[in-house]
Amino acid sequence: MAPDLTTKASGFYAASEIIAVRVYNGFVYVAARATTSSSVIVWRHPRDAAGNPGAQEMVIDLSATDYGSRTIRGMMFAANGNLYLATDSPDPILNVNPATNNVEILYRGILASYSKHFYWDTGTHFYMIRSDTILGEVWPVYWLMRKLAAALRNQENNDRKMRGKKITTLGLYLCPSFFCHCFCFG
CATH class of the missing domain: 2.120.10.30 (TolB, C-terminal domain)
Structure with missing residues (x-):
């Protein structure tokens, strides 16, 4: 056009x-x-x-x-x-x-399955609308900070070296007011 x-x-x-x-x-x-x-x-x-x-x-x-x-x-x-x-x-x-x-x-193993639409913003955030094929399902929006995702991948490699120690690398938080799930690392 x-x-x-x-x-x-x-x-x-x-x-x-x-x-x-x-x-x-x-x-x-x-x-x-x-x-x-x-x-x-x-x-x-x-x-x-x-x-x-x-x-x-x-x-x-x-x-x-x-x-x-x-x-x-x-x-x-x-x-x-x-x-x-x-x-x-x-x-x-x-x-x-x-x-x-x-x-x-x-981001193998980090993102939820079935990406419908996705977008990188001008900074470091990644947004993804995901769902399966169920009609009428609310499609949550996931966001992920690229640098932290890379850190998580490095942490997974380090976790293999630190057998027996429990390390929390990923938390999942629900924001009901926006119907979005936010991936946060800690």
Whole structure:
């Protein structure tokens, strides 16, 4: 859609279900599933000066990874160019390095399953709306401080070295007035 609200069809995804769209670093990224396949592929298109999408380039075919059974629910980018994919699975956020096609789980064992939408703010907070497929369920919003999550991962490694000692690394608090769960570390 142009600034004057005119639209122009590209025809790239006429036989696909578009799951998510993002613009990043001069490209339009599209997560799509062909109507004849269950595989989700993330594509990118360079944009010309008028904003028109160019030729389709594959970024990653999720079915070619260990995470091919997951359903993508959303995507966003980090400042370093890594692509984050929200999925409907345990450990719901995948971190994709487009340069290497390396896919890793973000915060393994920390985030609740099934990410519907997620967002990094301009600081250090991560927000995630999660739920399962039950209609009418309240979707709690989770927030997590990135630096503390990294500290937790380091703490888990240290915990293995400190056998027999009890260390509390994660507390879960419910904020009923906002229907949100807050991950806090202590």
